[in-house]
Amino acid sequence: MRHRDCEILITCDGKALDEYNVEAEDNVIECYVASESGQTFEIKCSNHSSAFLVMRTAVDGRPFPRPKSTNAGDTNVTLRCEHGVDKSERLMFERLCITDDDAAAKVLSHGDHLGLIEVCVARAIRKEDRPWKASSITARNIGPIHETAKKGGMHCVSFGDTQPYPIRKTIVDVTYIDKWTAPYITFKFRYRPHAILQAQGIVEAIQPPRSGPSGSSSRARDTPSPAPPQAASSVSRRERQDDASQSEPPRKRLRRDGTSSSSESGSRMEDLLRADDTEDAKPLRTKGEDDDGAESLNALEAQMEALRQKIDRARAQNGQGSQFRVVKREPSPILVGHFNGGIIDLTED
Structure with missing residues (x-):
């Protein structure tokens, strides 16, 4: 999605996921995307504006440890979940684990944000770089949820294996123009399994192909099928019998046993x-009668x-x-x- 000269995409294997029901109002733009369990993805950002922008990302209500800043004109920048000084977490869609264990959580701390990827954008003025230090925020996965939470069938974002990232030596110190309580732009991606989006009428049902490469399937449906050979021959036979019955004298009626x-x-x-x-x-006349020789x-x-x-x-x-x-x-x-x-x-x- 793109709004106010800023673009955010959810990509999988380098291809952006399809966006459904895109709606924009004031500074908020949102859409739906189809998720698949076990599918890894990335969040990409492009700054088409002339301002210095800072992005804060959260998945299922869980914020990334540190925001990401972009200069004017930066494109295809990955918004990563930082893990230490030289690693980042891999993002993955996963089926929410539901259990009947009474020890499992019955309420999610951010239950209203389950199934939501949110990126808030604020304009800022870059000041100076300062030495890097670890963030106080740590990304954690969602554990098993009790079945009474009624979240069955939903997906969540899990933090998978870490991947190497260039060592960070400094962090950027900025002065914000916009407050985080009223950001410049808010992007909301509501992800759901394809079946749920289809049931909600957000995604159309997948239709079977109407015709093959040569269009033979559609012609086969439109063209009435010929009568079976046996039926056709029986009709012709009845017609011949009717014609013969009109030209021939009536036949003797058969007995019930056919003879x-x-x-x-x-x-x-x-x-x-x-x-x-x-x-x-x-x-x-036989011999012996009067006119025998006649x-x-x-x-x-x-x-x-x-x-x-x-x-x-x-x-x-x-x-x-x-x-x-x-x-x-x-x-x-x-x-x-x-x-x-x-x-x-x-x-x-």
Whole structure:
């Protein structure tokens, strides 16, 4: 964030954390940042003004042992937590330890400042350097908190391993223009786990990718899926059956067990033969009747052929109901010789 020609950033691995809901009013500017447990970070300062500025930093209400001064035009200056004359504390986001141990603290001394990184800036006039001496303030970590404090899920800033820092021989003596009770600028970074920021509506939920590199996912959702092959074939089959039912005579109804009655088939064939014989064919006369010699052999053969055709048609109609294959019977190429009036015995092999 930048306010009144001064910029403060929270960086992790050299990259500034995203800032959400940035609000500035008078000399105060604040925002939210997402924290991750085990993530180390640094606090960077850039003085874009023409004044000499002094920064006081506090994390979770715990102040750093010594303030940091910057000259006009200084950029990317690290605000460190001093540890002795030649070291500084490493800063890290960490999950707050919650316990049911009755010996644990039930109230935080700076509970209202938990989850807050605050940097106050004051203008000053540099006077002279004086010899370095240790600060009376010591940075301490937050220990386990009793579960009744209801701080579960929160993060805190812990002071990790120390890192070397150039030996300090002097400290700067200044005259302040602004009072620390009313600083020139106050920066407030409220850090929370990403899940909490999302639940509070500060950070939008992460949406899954709408489409791949070629946009195939979005097209797949927008394009209706084709009907399954089995469903399509069943529809076509029903259409063919409907067309056939309109052009073919009604079929014989099947029994519940799926088979047609043989007696019904036989009676139907007899009816068809009887009707055809009455309409088209003359009755056959056997030997012994008065008009036996009146019909010629050719008339008998014509009648036999007509009967064969009627039988074939009857079988074909019957085969449509039982779904048997019907083979058309062609006229026999064998010619029967003249009949001399003798008796033909059909019982011999």
